[in-house]
Amino acid sequence: MFSLSEENYLKAIFHLETAYKSGVSTNALAEEMQTKASSVTDMIKRLSDKDLVNYKRYQGVKLSEAGKDAAIEVIRKHRLWEVFLVEKLGFNWDEVHEVAEQLEHIKSEKLTNELDKFLEYPQRDPHGDPIPDAKGNFVVANRVLLSELKKGEIGICVGVKDSSAEFLQYLDKNNISLGKEIEIKEKEDFDQSMLINMDGKELRISNQISANLYIKTT
Amino acid sequence: MFSLSEENYLKAIFHLETAYKSGVSTNALAEEMQTKASSVTDMIKRLSDKDLVNYKRYQGVKLSEAGKDAAIEVIRKHRLWEVFLVEKLGFNWDEVHEVAEQLEHIKSEKLTNELDKFLEYPQRDPHGDPIPDAKGNFVVANRVLLSELKKGEIGICVGVKDSSAEFLQYLDKNNISLGKEIEIKEKEDFDQSMLINMDGKELRISNQISANLYIKTT
DNA sequence: AAATTAATTTAGTCTAATCTAAAAAATTGA
DNA sequence: TCAATTTTTTAGATTAGACTAAATTAATTT
Numbered sequence: 097m098f099s100l101s102e103e104n105y106l107k108a109i110f111h112l113e114t115a116y117k118s119g120v121s122t123n124a125l126a127e128e129m130q131t132k133a134s135s136v137t138d139m140i141k142r143l144s145d146k147d148l149v150n151y152k153r154y155q156g157v158k159l160s161e162a163g164k165d166a167a168i169e170v171i172r173k174h175r176l177w178e179v180f181l182v183e184k185l186g187f188n189w190d191e192v193h194e195v196a197e198q199l200e201h202i203k204s205e206k207l208t209n210e211l212d213k214f215l216e217y218p219q220r221d222p223h224g225d226p227i228p229d230a231k232g233n234f235v236v237a238n239r240v241l242l243s244e245l246k247k248g249e250i251g252i253c254v255g256v257k258d259s260s261a262e263f264l265q266y267l268d269k270n271n272i273s274l275g276k277e278i279e280i281k282e283k284e285d286f287d288q289s290m291l292i293n294m295d296g297k298e299l300r301i302s303n304q305i306s307a308n309l310y311i312k313t314t
Numbered sequence: 315m316f317s318l319s320e321e322n323y324l325k326a327i328f329h330l331e332t333a334y335k336s337g338v339s340t341n342a343l344a345e346e347m348q349t350k351a352s353s354v355t356d357m358i359k360r361l362s363d364k365d366l367v368n369y370k371r372y373q374g375v376k377l378s379e380a381g382k383d384a385a386i387e388v389i390r391k392h393r394l395w396e397v398f399l400v401e402k403l404g405f406n407w408d409e410v411h412e413v414a415e416q417l418e419h420i421k422s423e424k425l426t427n428e429l430d431k432f433l434e435y436p437q438r439d440p441h442g443d444p445i446p447d448a449k450g451n452f453v454v455a456n457r458v459l460l461s462e463l464k465k466g467e468i469g470i471c472v473g474v475k476d477s478s479a480e481f482l483q484y485l486d487k488n489n490i491s492l493g494k495e496i497e498i499k500e501k502e503d504f505d506q507s508m509l510i511n512m513d514g515k516e517l518r519i520s521n522q523i524s525a526n527l528y529i530k531t532t
Numbered sequence: 533a534a535a536t537t538a539a540t541t542t543a544g545t546c547t548a549a550t551c552t553a554a555a556a557a558a559t560t561g562a
Numbered sequence: 563t564c565a566a567t568t569t570t571t572t573a574g575a576t577t578a579g580a581c582t583a584a585a586t587t588a589a590t591t592t
Binding site: 099101131132134135138139142153154 | 578579580581582583587588
Binding site for chain 4: 341
């Protein structure tokens with residue numbers, strides 16, 4: 097069994113590995129964990145002793161198979177609890193993160209699997225991220241950032257990259273939610289801002305917004 | 315906010331206070347917490363510094379008002395989660411304790427209150443213990459131990475004193491559950507064992523059993 | 533290739549929570 | 563009452579996880 101802190105490091109490494117394929121640097125991990133590089137070095141040693149990561153001094157870390165399994169299990173729990181909070185308890189999608197950060201560490205295989213069943217085996221969490229199944233398998237997202245699309249293209253909003261309360265509240269305020277169809281009417285060369293059409297209405301959004309919205313092109 | 319360990323001590327003191335009205339001794343607390351008396355002394359000092367308990371050397375501890383509020387909040391969460399596990403996820407009453415011990419420490423007032431609403435404000439947990447409401451109020455149990463009853467008396471099973479898996483499994487095996495009517499047909503002077511009638515069938519139970527079953531006399 | 537800068541690790545300290553062993557206070561009983 | 567016993571507290575050590583400051587290694591520039 098792993099400590100709360102170990103689980104959080106494993107999760108962070110898992111998330112960073114998609115961006116840093118060749119290994120996650122100490123500094124990147126310190127930034128992600130909101131801590132100091134020296135603390136990261138300490139923890140990496142602990143994780144390495146437990147064979148959860150592969151580590152050579154000055155080389156960055158990668159998850160071992162055991163480490164990846166553990167990280168995916170935590171992520172599975174996090175996302176299932178988010179679904180529970182929204183679907184069953186009426187939380188808004190901007191309120192679930194902190195609570196799910198706590199619930200993801202509850203240790204009970206039966207609880208996780210019964211919760212999964214109770215929620216009818218959801219495929220995605222409220223932010224559009226895929227939920228691993230009991231074996232750790234999950235669908236790989238077939239999606240692009242809205243900022244990648246060109247004028248004239250059309251797609252459906254399927255997820256958010258930034259799931260901070262601030263960003264989600266901006267989306268709520270502008271009636272942008274998962275499932276909405278978006279058409280790019282114009283795209284500004286200078287600052288990448290876009291004029292989009294959604295629900296028959298036009299809306300201008302900055303690159304900071306479009307670079308955090310995942311789209312599935314139709 | 316309190317640490318996991320502090321919350322567990324507060325809960326233990328709360329439970330022991332019903333038995334030790336004049337103050338909970340260091341040894342009793344050490345026994346309940348499965349730890350050493352010296353560890354208890356350390357923690358009592360910490361809790362005392364935070365004004366959660368009243369403590370004088372060699373005198374035992376009592377919860378302050380703040381300490382009592384904190385303990386009741388933890389107990390409220392524990393019991394609500396037990397109801398959730400049984401009612402919504404199909405756990406048996408002998409499987410919920412360890413998981414609820416973890417869930418009771420999740421910090422989110424909104425979560426607790428929405429869970430309470432989702433469960434339709436249950437009054438009692440699966441073991442028959444009362445659930446405090448959001449203000450910390452709960453019904454005081456109007457019940458006696460089955461072992462207190464005399465030959466010829468009749469009552470309804472409303473709770474268990476021991477909620478260990480072993481005891482609950484014994485009850486399951488003998489079809490004893492909350493709500494069942496029990497009549498005392500005979501009571502042995504020598505060992506306090508009883509012959510009871512339940513569901514029209516007779517069953518002989520030892521004092522160890524009857525001293526852990528709460529009954530409401532009709 | 534040497535010098536500078538940036539990234540990473542080491543060394544040593546700190547805190548919460550625990551432990552063992554020993555000391556001190558309180559209680560009991562002859 | 564005072565010696566023996568029990569209970570409680572103190573003293574000192576340990577562990578996980580974090581920190582600061584200093585040292586070391588790697589990377590980048592000139």
